Amino acid sequence: MGRLNICTEWLTGKLGRSAVRLLQRKDNSVLSVARLQAFERLLPTLPVEKELLRLRHLSFHERSGGLTACARNPLAPSEATSKPNGQLRTTKAEDLSLDRIAQDINSQGCVWVKGLLPAQCAEYLRKAIDRTLADKQTYDKSNSPTQWYAPFSDLPDKEQKKELNKQRIAMGNYPTSIFAADSPKNFSTWIEIIRRTGLTELITQYIGERPALSLSKTVLRRQPPMERCGGWHQDGAFLGANVKTLNVWLALTDCGENAPGLDILPRRIGLMPTGTDGAHFKWSISDDLVQQTYPGEIVRPKFEVGDALIFDQFFLHRTASSAEMTKDRYAIESWFFSPEAFPERYSGFLV
Ligand SMILES: O=C(O)CCC(=O)C(=O)O
Known part of the structure; x- marks a missing residue:
């Protein structure tokens, strides 16, 4: 230097x-x-x-966070939902609105926002993820925080500490994923980026108060191709059905064809049974059950760099991958919650 x-x-x-x-x-x-x-x-x-x-x-x-005038509860799915028309609707970033979020979540389980983030900004974030992953390796050897990696540990509550420990152990299974809060630099950048897109304001209105980002559900990812897909899941299986939340999942590379993407069920449904025969985990849903219940309805979108998928705890999805894929996919998963309806034992940060 x-x-x-x-x-x-x-x-x-x-x-x-x-x-x-x-x-x-x-x-x-x-x-x-x-x-x-x-x-x-x-x-x-x-x-x-x-x-x-x-x-x-x-x-x-x-x-x-105080309640805002336009508080809107997330639309809990009814038991019987009609079959969608098979077309996944997309929304241009400039057309994103509170009504569009509510309509699309209700009709197709998610909002697919085209071009939420400029390519330059995505490139910055990809480099930031690479630097952070490299710094994490340095940290793991030296135990000294670095410019890009300084694990958050300031938790006063014993139960939250225990839960975070469990989640860190689980995270060890994903060596190219990192909690955004373990990099104060990335966390600040992410909050600023979301504010500039106008999403902070929309999310505040949607969940009815100033949101908090979850520590362990705000994750920076570099996902290499895997032989097979991840497990089908609805995050409500472990976050609880009654949380008020929106996840902003952001593609930082083109994905779904040459790089791992997401398989999704574009339909609003309630929580499905987990851990049945063939499920990867006790919180995930077996592929057989998904295919039998919703034959021919699964979609693998081809996301472009900067596209976002916005959804809540009822959305059924999995990491989409196959042996033919050749590229890593970079993405950010970022769950915003109402601090009043936050998953038990999880820790958060007011946005
Ligand atoms: O990025 C992935 O492949 C998985 C993302 C996911 O499961 C989520 O955002 O809830």
């Missing part, structure tokens, strides 16, 4: 630390987040990103 770079880094780090001291209100974590976030937009620095993450978690604990 050149002398000028080292000097700039030292100076911005110093400014960041001063901002953390000067802009905080000890008695008001939500206001402190707003102030530090404004500073962060002008000058992103690691000390501010780390403190923002801590404060967002504190604010989540305080459950301080």
Whole structure:
């Protein structure tokens, strides 16, 4: 690293630390987040990103989001849903609205947003994921946090700590996936990107209050091709049916053909039985059961870089892969919840 770079880094780090001291209100974590976030937009620095993450978690604990006037409950699926017409409707990013989210989730289980993110922005995020995965390897050897990887551990609650430990162990099965909150830099970037797309505002209106992002359900992924698909699942099987949530799943590469994508059931359904014969896990659904219940209805969309799929805990999907695929797929999975209807024992960060 050149002398000028080292000097700039030292100076911005110093400014960041001063901002953390000067802009905080000890008695008001939500206001402190707003102030530090404004500073962060002008000058992103690691000390501010780390403190923002801590404060967002504190604010989540305080459950301080107020109800908005246009509160809208997620539409719980009715028992009998009609067969959709087979066409998966797409929405241009500029046409995305509260009504469109509600209509599409109700009629086809999800909203497919074309071009939510510009290609340049997706490229930045792909590089960020690569850097973070590399830094994680360094961390695993040295146990020292790095610029891109600093696992979040600031959990006051014993049950949440236990749950996070369990989820970290489960995450070990996916060596190219990382919790976004384990990289304060990426977490800040993601929150800012979502705000700029207008989604933060729409999600706030949809779930009826300022949302919180889940620690273990906000994940950066580089998915290499696998011989076979992942397990069919509805996230409600482990998040609970009564949470108020929306997941923004964002494709950072073209996928579904040469790189792993998603298989989906474009239909609004209730929770299906899990763990029956042939299911991969106790929370997943057997392929036979899916094929028998919804013959010919499964779709494998070809997502383009920057496309988003928005859905909730009832949406049936799995990672789509085959031995013929040749490329890794980069994506972000990002579950926003109402802090008032958050999955038990999970930890979150006020957005
Ligand atoms: O990215 C994948 O392949 C799986 C994503 C997923 O299951 C989810 O977002 O809930």
